Amino acid sequence: MAEHERPLEDDDVILAPEEQDEGARPDDRIDDERMDEENTLKREFVSSVEDALEAGETGAVYDLVEPLHPADVADLLELFDREERHQLAAAITDLMTSEVVAELNDYVREEMMEALPADAVAQIAEQLETDDAVQLIEDLDEDDQRAILAELEPEDRIAIQSALSYPEETAGRLMNREFVAVPEHITVGDLIDYLRDGRELPEDFFEVFIVDQRHHPVGTCNLSWILRTPRNIALGDVMKRDQTLIPAMLDQEEVALMFQKYGLISAAVVDEDGRLVGQMTVDDIVHIIAEEAGEDALLMSGAGEGDINEPIREAYSSRVRWLVANLGTALIASLIIAAFGAAIEKLVALAVLMPIVASIGGNAGTQTMAVTVRAIAMNQLTRSNTRRILTRELRVALLNGVTIAVLIGAATAVIFTPLLGAVIALAMVINVVTAGLAGVLVPVAFDRLDQDPAVASSVFVTMITDSMGFFAFLGLAVALQVV
Template identity: 80%
Template sequence: MADPDDTALLQDFPSREDGEQLDEDNRLKPAFVDAVRDAVKEGDTGRAYELVEPLHPADIADLLELLEKPERYALAAAITDLMTGEVIAELNDYVRDEMMEALPAAAVATIAEQLDTDDAVQLIEDLQPEDQRAVLAELDPEDRAAIESALAYPEESAGRLMQRELVAVPEHMSVGDLIDYLREREELTTEFWEIFIVDHRHRPVGTCQLSWVLRSPRHVALADVMKREQTLIPVAMDQEEVALRFQKYGLISAAVVDEGGRLVGQLTVDDIVHIIQEEAGEDALLMSGAGEGDINEPLRETYSARVRWLIANLGTAVIASLIIHAFGAAIEQLVALAVLMPVVASIGGNAGTQTMAVTVRAIATNQLTQSNTRRILTREMKVALMNGVTVAVLVGLATALVFTPQLGGVIALAVVINILTAGMAGVVVPVMFDRLDQDPAVASSVFVTMITDSMGFFAFLGLAVATGLTG
């Protein structure tokens, strides 16, 4: 039963939920967005501010992304004091870059100083070099040094992503010493979940959760309550591998260490959630050749990313066309072949896409390595054989009823061959790209489609000629 005083406090605390603004899926309602848009167009900044003010920073970011560029700038000008670092950090990359380029360097620097180091780096890293220099010049020397240090690391590495704001103390402290230290040092970060224990060379030797500190007597040494087993993240580790470490070991935060093993920062699970979402979406889009697939991406970049793979697909499609051309005489003698060719190619293509998707995901999550590639290939070939036989029986019977039993047998065998080929290509092609240190999601789709189409046409038409169906 809640205490009456507690209930009163809860009633006084404002709720972030507002039925007039968000729907049941926690998305901004179209009517609300239209109301904000109308207020901006009419120049009614007071009304626009009144509508936006109750929103959570993440919802304000969503609202800005839903507006056209001129409306976005006008709304930002109307709600200047609501445009906090939290809002900027939640913005889509392209939208954020557009807005930062429109602001003077001093304004961008002010926003950056409100953010954690990792978010500030993300804000500044995509600016033009001259804009970067101008913003860095406006920053406090300590903030500037931290951001310049982060920018020196490779993109998408732990060094770029990590937060410098953390609490690290020597292992000789007691729980009471630590509590006093946390209370007296005002310059310490105010948001942290665990404390890192370091030796005299500033190398992490353990971690101590705040819950352990609060529940331990003051006289107990930190060395007696800290957890010595920890997952250390090398500063140069790729963000995808970092995300896998967090997922595998169920981490909430982890220390980042330099080449000498010294503590230089930390990564927290909120950063990793963004990475996992980004990497998962990126792989899916790369397999389709859609580039980054961001609806806020400039048209020229979207066009460039998509057209080059369409041209590559055109080149691979020519190979399948040449196979059809080689059997042109047979197709002229038996028109049914032209009717049934797309069936064989389509089934093989779908089977290849299924296997390729599973393989790319397994590579991305470290489930498929050199140690088990043969086993995974054998497994997928067994699945392909079972699928091939099942589909072949259905297609063969239908073809035998509509055309001839002999043609039914030919297409059934062609379907089995093509699905087996698709199963092999769906594993081998992504693995081959991965072994060549290329992203298996980028080009696998084009090559797997080429292989399944070509093999489907070749097997079906070749078997038709070999069995004398075309006279």
């Protein structure tokens, strides 16, 4: 017997063979005939499901879908349009588990829940963890919410209503209300006995929260600590008193940053009085990080939700308003060009070259803006270091501007005239430096006004760089009497 092995004792837990094998190879399905090398559903498989649906062969549809993982079933549903999606759901009713519903895109889930009766939605909600059940219900109409809540068990109804009372995208709305909390006066042995009893425990948890008489968290114990500590040791002697507490009203983006900064697996959520009301776990944070990253990228482009399942009317409404705003800002640049119309008529080269100045300035501004928005989102740019970051970006902009100015200036001098080359070189430096300034100040201004810095920053930065590019180039051309 090796040194690290030991004889089995009476209270050792041995997994049955089927329990040991279950989920042992999560990547088995990657090699499945239904999945391609990128772990997405093959087009041939999707087509076969579609053909079976059209032929009305519900048995064949069920046989095709049954082996899929719940997440892949959700992906399959999202690939179909509304009518086919409902037909598919009807054909695989037994497979439409809570795990599948939890994995569905928000728009698809809302659409499918609206098509189901309240009691059916309530049955699905009761199988989900509280945070997933809240996601299932929160986007529905108030009348539908009330009907579904009325069908729930009182305990589940109270938990979901409590979550809905918090603002969207806060820890209180997203937290899981199923956690393990025990008093600090008990021993490790008492805790192990309580956990083995298994009554009213969540299915998955990583640590145990220790609370005082007022239900305020005073420490935590990882499960690994509990298993390695003698039974007679008091929890108060082994628990970790230094812990990260998350206010229930904290924005989800700030919660994600706390998890990243402190390397958390789970954390206690407390109300205004400091009482333990829930927990956030790392699986929730993964979803938040992905959601926030995608949201910022889409907001910077003015694309709204940017979801391919978003209804056409909502997609149109969210995008067109920023295009209208962009039209207004573009008119400013057009007015600057019009003011120098006489100079452009005399020298066609100005019309040929001025888009280059505006284009390079716009790209430089977009680069700086993207860096700034990310820094704000990651709490790397704060009031205490704004000036330093601004100085840094201006230095980068100056170096970039000079480099591009030398290249375009030399080419213009050869093709046209040395004076015009000097004009476009100087205009390029001015516009790229302006782009660096705007790329920092515009997002920072949004942030200081308590607005999302990603919102339409690109519209304003583009306006500034286009306007300055045209004004600097045409203005210098006139001032230096190029025409």
